[in-house]
Amino acid sequence: MFGLFRKPPRPDTDFGQADLELRRVRDRALDGDWAAAGRLIDATGRDWELRGRRLAVLGIAAGQSPHWLDAWEAAVPDDPTVAVLRADALMDQAGEARGGASARNTSREQFQEFDRLSTLAARASQRAVELNPDDPYPWVTRIASTLADGHRQRDEFLAAMGESVTRDPYNFETHLMAVTFLCEKWYGSHEAMFAAAREPAAAAPAGSSVTMLPLLAHFEYALREYGFDTRAESLTAKASYFRRPEVIREIDACATKWRGTGEPRLIGRGITLRHWLALANYLAGRDREGTKAILAQIGPYLGSTTTYGYFWMRQTEGFHAVWKWAN
Numbered sequence: 001m002f003g004l005f006r007k008p009p010r011p012d013t014d015f016g017q018a019d020l021e022l023r024r025v026r027d028r029a030l031d032g033d034w035a036a037a038g039r040l041i042d043a044t045g046r047d048w049e050l051r052g053r054r055l056a057v058l059g060i061a062a063g064q065s066p067h068w069l070d071a072w073e074a075a076v077p078d079d080p081t082v083a084v085l086r087a088d089a090l091m092d093q094a095g096e097a098r099g100g101a102s103a104r105n106t107s108r109e110q111f112q113e114f115d116r117l118s119t120l121a122a123r124a125s126q127r128a129v130e131l132n133p134d135d136p137y138p139w140v141t142r143i144a145s146t147l148a149d150g151h152r153q154r155d156e157f158l159a160a161m162g163e164s165v166t167r168d169p170y171n172f173e174t175h176l177m178a179v180t181f182l183c184e185k186w187y188g189s190h191e192a193m194f195a196a197a198r199e200p201a202a203a204a205p206a207g208s209s210v211t212m213l214p215l216l217a218h219f220e221y222a223l224r225e226y227g228f229d230t231r232a233e234s235l236t237a238k239a240s241y242f243r244r245p246e247v248i249r250e251i252d253a254c255a256t257k258w259r260g261t262g263e264p265r266l267i268g269r270g271i272t273l274r275h276w277l278a279l280a281n282y283l284a285g286r287d288r289e290g291t292k293a294i295l296a297q298i299g300p301y302l303g304s305t306t307t308y309g310y311f312w313m314r315q316t317e318g319f320h321a322v323w324k325w326a327n
Contacts, residue, residue: 143157209268
C-alpha cells in the first residue's frame with residue numbers, strides 16, 4: 001500500500017554515472033588539473049571497456065570545455081592520452097553540431113558541420129593510433145567519424161572495425177558502433193544490424209558486455225518499424241513487439257549470459273546495460289520484481305541512456321515510467 005506513494009529517485013544525468021572516481025577526476029581536470037586525468041587513464045591500464053568509457057566521458061568534457069585539454073597538449077604534445085581525447089572531443093563536437101533529430105529534420109548546415117568536424121576527428125584519431133598502436137579506442141573514434149558519410153566510407157568503417165577487434169575482439173564500444181553504423185536509420189538494414197549485434201554476443205565469453213547488444217538491436221528495430229518520429233502514439237505498438245515470445249527468449253538468453261560469471265560491475269557499461277534490461281522488461285510487461293532489483297542497483301544514475309528516448313520524448317520520462325512500473 002505504502003509503495004503507491006514512493007517517488008522515483010531524482011535522475012543523476014552526469015555522463016560518468018556510477019564511476020565516482022571518474023567524475024571527481026573529470027571535475028578536477030575542468031578546474032585545470034589535467035594531470036589527474038592522465039593518472040586515472042594510466043591506472044585503468046588495459047581494461048579496455050573501462051578505459052574506453054572513461055575516455056568517452058573525458059572526451060565529452062573536453063569537447064564542451066577544451067581549455068584543460070589545450071593546456072595538457074601544450075605541456076605534453078606527444079602524450080597518447082591527449083591525442084585520443086582530442087579526437088574524441090572533436091567527435092563530440094561533431095555530434096552536437098548534427099543534433100539528435102532525424103535526417104529530414106536536420107539542416108544542410110548541420111550536416112556540413114557534422115562532416116567537417118568528423119573529418120578532423122578522423123585525422124586526430126590517426127595520430128592517436130600512431131602514439132599508442134595497441135589501443136583499440138582510437139579506432140572506435142574513427143568508426144564514429146564514418147557516420148558523417150557512411151555511403152562513401154564503408155571501406156574505412158570495415159577497416160577500422162578490423163583494426164579495433166584485432167586489439168580487443170569483444171570491445172564493447174567497437175561493436176556498439178557497428179550496430180549503429182549498420183542499422184537501417186544510418187547505413188545498413190535490420191538484417192545487418194541484428195547480425196552485428198548477435199555475432200559478437202554469441203561468440204563472446206559469459207560476462208562480456210557485448211552479450212547484451214541484441215537488446216539494442218531490438219530497441220532500434222522497434223523505433224524504426226513502429227514510430228520513428230512519434231513516441232507516446234507508438235508506445236503500445238513498440239511494447240507489443242517486445243511481448244513476442246522469440247524476443248523475450250533472446251532477451252532472457254542475453255541477460256543470463258551477461259550474468260554468467262556473477263553480478264556485473266556498475267562501472268564501465270554496467271549501469272547502461274542494466275537500464276537496457278529494465279527497459280526491455282518494462283516493454284515486455286514481465287519480471288517486475290527482477291526489474292525492481294535492477295533499478296535498486298542503478299539508483300539515480302541515468303547519465304545519458306539514449307534508448308529511453310526511443311520510446312519517450314525525454315530520457316528522464318522513460319526512466320521514471322520504468323521505475324514506477326517496477327515499484
